[in-house]
Amino acid sequence: MAILEAKGITAGYGGGDILKEVNVYVDDGEIVCLIGPNGAGKSTVMKTIFGLLTPRLGSIEFLGENIAGMNPDLIVKKGISYVPQTENVFPTLTVLENLEMGAFTRKDNYRKRVEQVLDLFPDLKKYLGKRAGSLSGGQRQMIAMGRALMLDTKVLMLDEPSAGLSPLLVDMIFEKVQDVNKSGVSILMVEQNAKAALAFSDRGYVLATGQNHFEDKASSILANEEIGKLYLGG
Numbered sequence: 001m002a003i004l005e006a007k008g009i010t011a012g013y014g015g016g017d018i019l020k021e022v023n024v025y026v027d028d029g030e031i032v033c034l035i036g037p038n039g040a041g042k043s044t045v046m047k048t049i050f051g052l053l054t055p056r057l058g059s060i061e062f063l064g065e066n067i068a069g070m071n072p073d074l075i076v077k078k079g080i081s082y083v084p085q086t087e088n089v090f091p092t093l094t095v096l097e098n099l100e101m102g103a104f105t106r107k108d109n110y111r112k113r114v115e116q117v118l119d120l121f122p123d124l125k126k127y128l129g130k131r132a133g134s135l136s137g138g139q140r141q142m143i144a145m146g147r148a149l150m151l152d153t154k155v156l157m158l159d160e161p162s163a164g165l166s167p168l169l170v171d172m173i174f175e176k177v178q179d180v181n182k183s184g185v186s187i188l189m190v191e192q193n194a195k196a197a198l199a200f201s202d203r204g205y206v207l208a209t210g211q212n213h214f215e216d217k218a219s220s221i222l223a224n225e226e227i228g229k230l231y232l233g234g
Helices: 042-049 070-079 095-101 110-122 122-127 137-148 167-182 195-197 218-223 225-230
Strands: 002-011 016-027 031-035 059-062 080-083 155-159 184-190 201-207 211-219
Touching: 002 042, 002 155, 002 184, 016 031, 016 184, 031 042, 031 167, 031 195, 042 080, 042 155, 042 184, 070 080, 080 137, 095 110, 095 137, 110 122, 110 137, 110 167, 122 137, 122 201, 137 155, 137 167, 167 184, 167 195, 184 201, 195 218, 211 218, 218 225
Parallel strands: 016 211, 031 184, 031 201, 080 155, 155 184
Antiparallel strands: 002 016, 002 059, 201 211
16 A cells, blocks of 8 residues: 555746656655656655655645645654655764754653654664764764665655665665665655666656656666666666
């Protein structure tokens, strides 16, 4: 059953539309990957779902409730978290302070949640007192994901989690994405490293010029010769 579904969303910036009747859904427990060329509208899908943009047309349902146009602070409280590609940590704050910032709306004692998040990202335990800006790109990405999980997150949206990372760190971040998913969090991910991301995703969408171009199981997309030539580098 779809936990999150965007139906026929048309959205953009200013007077122009980037997305044109785009459809995307995420079933409970899935990893879903959005791929496509630069400018296809992948990040715009994320921003529209998260309330940073209001769709001109269409609906966005989360757990059966229409959240289209809802403010991001309310969407976070409902269980959707978003990690943007850049500027996704507070560089002058420590790792622990970054995690604590992710718990700002919790009414209970968040210490237990900190421990749970650190169990997902044990490499961060030895850096809790370090400023986030002093750590590597892969470590900062783990901090950003960890902070996003400090609430009772049901869907985690990741925008290019492997951007700018070395191949070794890309593998490590993708392993962490799978660990988060195994903990019970559904994933919607934009990723340029398409082949590697599809290899562990359940389903994928190919976007082009702001529209749905192709949708299928991730394994079927990887096996599709036409999609491979156009979007996966052969």
